[in-house]
Amino acid sequence: MSSQPFKMPPLEWVRAFEAAARCGSFTAAAAETGLTQSAISQRIGHLERLLGTKLFYRGARSIELTVEGEAWLPHVRAAFGNLRQSSEALFGPTRGQMIFSASQSMINLWLLPRLKRLQYIAGGRLSMQSLVLGSHDAPTDDVIGIRYGAGDWPHVFKTQLFKEQIAPLASPALAENGGHWLEWPRIACAGPRPNWTDWSRRFGTPTTPVPNVRFDTFQSALGAAKAGAGVVLGSLPLCADDIAGGRLIRLGEDIFEHHESYWAIAGLDAITRSQWDELIKVLVDN
Secondary structure, three states, X not given: OOOOOOOOOOHHHHHHHHHHHHHOOHHHHHHHHOOOHHHHHHHHHHHXXXXXXXXXXXXXXXXXXXXXXXXXXXXXXXXXXXXXXXXXXXXOOOOOOEEEEEOHHHHHHHHHHHHHHHHHHOOOOEEEEEOOOOOOOOOOOOOEEEEEEOOOOOOXXXXXXXXXXXXXXXXXXXXXXXXXXXXXXXXXEOOOOOOHHHHHHHHOOOOOOOOOEEEOOHHHHHXXXXXXXXXXXXEOOOOHHHHHOXXXXXXXXXXXXXXXXXXXXXXXXXXXXXXXXXXXXXXXXX
């Protein structure tokens, strides 16, 4: 006895199923796909009849996946993901180069140590632009920005690079002078991170001595601290190599955990989805 070959469902029926499952209702799926609610319902009905099983339980105001629908959904999503990635790789627009926009400190302390892997993702065509001091607006869609904030940018792609942790740091040579670090010279740095006033408010420490030297970049302040000029409030993720290498030491046990941090953000004109996925593996501090 021969069986009938399985008939593949039309892609638009499967798309309606995936959208409804993800959005939680036929109405929301219709809004996303630009179809009417009745068209979504009709396509899913056709799909169920073709497959010979119900995919949704339908309530008065809600839908719920059946056991069969739940079992099939991951495979549908994986298939759509593969289709999107292969289409993007084969037919997507060719990007002339991958452009980063970041502060000079982030370029030197975070991007350059990862330069070889970044070049591989970019196909060897990479450009890095230093962010002008005081210019913290989100970049245009054709640039990958490294920005400090709470993550409330409107970009399609955005990922936090690390959780910001601030602590006082100094050179071992300065520590050899003795005394309590709260009495040592302080180094100030312009920028969005918590400063010495914020530190004093958080931990109840004296506001003096007032910093006797100020820098407009974190990297310069860090260099002064390594030279023994004073104590700097440093980002522990950014200073991890200097601490591990013995060029800087942490002072005390207190850590200022800040709600803002560095994020990578980009639009569709700057990078493809597959490139972004690879980029985040390189940039995020796991």
